[in-house]
Amino acid sequence: MLNLKEISVRFxxxxxxxxxxxxxxxxxRVALTGPSGCGKTTLARVALSLHNPxxxxxxxxxxxxxxxxxxxRLLPWLTAAENVNLVLSDSARTVxxxxxxxxxxxxGDSSTLYPSELSGGMQQRVSIARALAPGPELLVMDEPFKAxxxxxxxxxxxxxxxxxxxxxxxxxxxxxxxxYALGCRVLRYRDGCxx
Amino acid sequence: MNPALSKALRRxxxxxxxxxxxxxxxxxxxxxxxxxxxxxxxxxxxxxxxTGAFWRTLARTILRVLxxxxxxxxLGVLTGLLTHKSRLARELLSPVMTxxxxxxxxxxxxxxxxxxxxxxxxxxxxxxxxxxxxWANTAAGLAGIDPQLLELxxxxxxxxxxxxRRIVWPSVLPHLRAALRSALGLGWKAxxxxxxxxxxxxxxxxxIYEAKLYLETTELFAWTAAVVLLSFLIExxxxxxxxxxxxxxxxxxxx
Numbered sequence: 001m002l003n004l005k006e007i008s009v010r011f012x013x014x015x016x017x018x019x020x021x022x023x024x025x026x027x028x029r030v031a032l033t034g035p036s037g038c039g040k041t042t043l044a045r046v047a048l049s050l051h052n053p054x055x056x057x058x059x060x061x062x063x064x065x066x067x068x069x070x071x072x073r074l075l076p077w078l079t080a081a082e083n084v085n086l087v088l089s090d091s092a093r094t095v096x097x098x099x100x101x102x103x104x105x106x107x108g109d110s111s112t113l114y115p116s117e118l119s120g121g122m123q124q125r126v127s128i129a130r131a132l133a134p135g136p137e138l139l140v141m142d143e144p145f146k147a148x149x150x151x152x153x154x155x156x157x158x159x160x161x162x163x164x165x166x167x168x169x170x171x172x173x174x175x176x177x178x179x180y181a182l183g184c185r186v187l188r189y190r191d192g193c194x195x
Numbered sequence: 196m197n198p199a200l201s202k203a204l205r206r207x208x209x210x211x212x213x214x215x216x217x218x219x220x221x222x223x224x225x226x227x228x229x230x231x232x233x234x235x236x237x238x239x240x241x242x243x244x245x246t247g248a249f250w251r252t253l254a255r256t257i258l259r260v261l262x263x264x265x266x267x268x269x270l271g272v273l274t275g276l277l278t279h280k281s282r283l284a285r286e287l288l289s290p291v292m293t294x295x296x297x298x299x300x301x302x303x304x305x306x307x308x309x310x311x312x313x314x315x316x317x318x319x320x321x322x323x324x325x326x327x328x329x330w331a332n333t334a335a336g337l338a339g340i341d342p343q344l345l346e347l348x349x350x351x352x353x354x355x356x357x358x359x360r361r362i363v364w365p366s367v368l369p370h371l372r373a374a375l376r377s378a379l380g381l382g383w384k385a386x387x388x389x390x391x392x393x394x395x396x397x398x399x400x401x402x403i404y405e406a407k408l409y410l411e412t413t414e415l416f417a418w419t420a421a422v423v424l425l426s427f428l429i430e431x432x433x434x435x436x437x438x439x440x441x442x443x444x445x446x447x448x449x450x
Binding site: 048049050065066067069071073075077078086087090134140 | 343344346347349350351352357361362365
């Protein structure tokens with residue numbers, strides 16, 4: 001279980017989050033929506049322990065956590081398959097498994113290519129494959145589908161929805177259609193929190 | 196024409212041009228004591244190379260200089276890590292490194308001769324010249340690590356060793372290679388200079404010193420040619436080794 005309790009974050013004069021609470025149980029899928037800069041990404045970063053809130057508590061009982069950031073964050077010196085394998089055994093034992101994940105995301109022909117040889121959208125799909133591959137208990141996705149055209153996005157959404165199983169999902173999106181396709185409960189920004 | 200062959204031919208042509216300039220200058224001067232010709236130097240080099248003492252001298256000098264350089268590389272990487280982690284260490288060590296870079300090497304050689312045995316001085320001096328360069332480049336490499344990749348490692352809970360092997364080391368490697376490229380020549384020259392001033396037994400520096408002492412200009416040129424060739428070969432071998440370790444990392448980090 002992920003439990004964010006009365007989280008407050010201020011950047012300079014701007015109060016981004018104000019005593020915002022969010023609880024995520026196993027298998028629960030939640031999407032946060034709201035205008036740019038309202039604090040969606042900040043709350044996701046707090047959930048991932050990448051940002052310390054000014055006040056409030058974070059407790060996370062999930063052991064395997066994965067994330068898809070707004071940027072693909074691939075290691076430039078590893079191939080697409082090696083980037084996915086990085087979160088598996090990181091050895092030859094699971095290379096085929098990594099390739100299979102790339103195959104599911106329509107990147108079968110690109111598994112030996114380096115990030116610099118892939119388009120932005122392809123890199124983002126590698127990062128989605130990397131997040132899904134280890135079978136996370138908690139998956140945090142921050143606008144993961146934005147670099148894809150509509151048809152491709154629908155197919156990637158289906159793969160993601162199938163792969164999630166009983167993982168908890170925290171999705172940040174501007175597109176509520178993506179949230180519903182992944183079976184998320186949608187929380188909208190209001191007065192420093194998501195309700 | 197094959198671009199690699201074309202490049203090699205161009206380099207060869209440049210070398211031949213300068214050797215011809217040297218030969219013409221020697222012919223114009225006409226005194227071997229002032230400027231020996233190419234042929235005389237080559238003959239002397241071959242004569243030296245036919246003695247066991249020549250190879251023993253080369254081996255001992257290489258051992259001294261490489262010991263100094265490799266120790267400095269290890270120490271430079273470790274101090275780079277330390278100053279990256281600790282602000283206090285950075286504040287304490289930064290002026291020391293600046294001092295090492297700006298003090299004339301001759302001052303250190305004289306001081307080291309007072310402090311250390313003559314055999315150890317070239318080792319110490321070669322290391323001293325290399326240390327600040329390796330330290331600065333390691334520190335720059337560490338400072339340049341993409342923080343987003345470190346966040347990724349944190350989210351996926353990479354063990355420390357995996358973070359080092361997969362993210363830190365590949366990020367630092369191109370900087371370390373650049374450091375080695377400039378530091379090898381520096382260490383090599385400083386080490387030989389230290390040998391000239393401390394004249395340890397079986398050393399290129401001692402041979403150069405004695406050639407100067409007895410006005411054996413041809414021998415001085417022959418030893419200098421041996422130093423230049425050795426420096427070139429050692430730089431090639433070491434950079435090839437570093438390339439072997441981090442070829443993939445460098446190629447794609449820079450692309």
